[in-house]
Amino acid sequence: MAAALPVCYHGCISRKECEDLLGKKNKDGAYLIRDSETIQGAMCLCVYKQKTVYTYRLLQTHTGHYTLLTAGGLEETYFKSLDDLIRHYKRKNQGLVMHLRHSVKRKTAMLIQPRSVPGPEAPRRAPMPPPEEDHDYENAPDSSEYVEVLPP
Numbered sequence: 001m002a003a004a005l006p007v008c009y010h011g012c013i014s015r016k017e018c019e020d021l022l023g024k025k026n027k028d029g030a031y032l033i034r035d036s037e038t039i040q041g042a043m044c045l046c047v048y049k050q051k052t053v054y055t056y057r058l059l060q061t062h063t064g065h066y067t068l069l070t071a072g073g074l075e076e077t078y079f080k081s082l083d084d085l086i087r088h089y090k091r092k093n094q095g096l097v098m099h100l101r102h103s104v105k106r107k108t109a110m111l112i113q114p115r116s117v118p119g120p121e122a123p124r125r126a127p128m129p130p131p132e133e134d135h136d137y138e139n140a141p142d143s144s145e146y147v148e149v150l151p152p
Helices: 015-025 082-089
Strands: 030-035 043-049 052-060 066-068
Touching: 015 030, 015 043, 015 052, 066 082
Parallel strands: none
Antiparallel strands: 030 043, 043 052, 052 066
């Protein structure tokens, strides 16, 4: 079953688009969540303070819980949902440069889809063409396409 994402989740937007959105809000404590551009499957919690955007890596565990990547030696806190994480970091002095105050909302609804089933926004992959011939490697005919690899 799909779960609704928080309205501050913007999906696959660039760092630049994120900075522009937060800059337009121009309020300390403005925040949004976006997909990471560098780590597949990770997200970023981006917080605006004094014309600077601070980015925190947000990871989801194999059990579905969320955590912010912390500096070495600090204990990680796990949350059942992104909404729980956001509620926690709206409180002052929780380790962010600024507590979360002003959500930058996306314009359209999004759903979290189970990873085994691609969502409607996921690109569809073209089916793989069938192999020209289905040989097993041990009984392949002599051909320049196959290289014999045997120990010396």
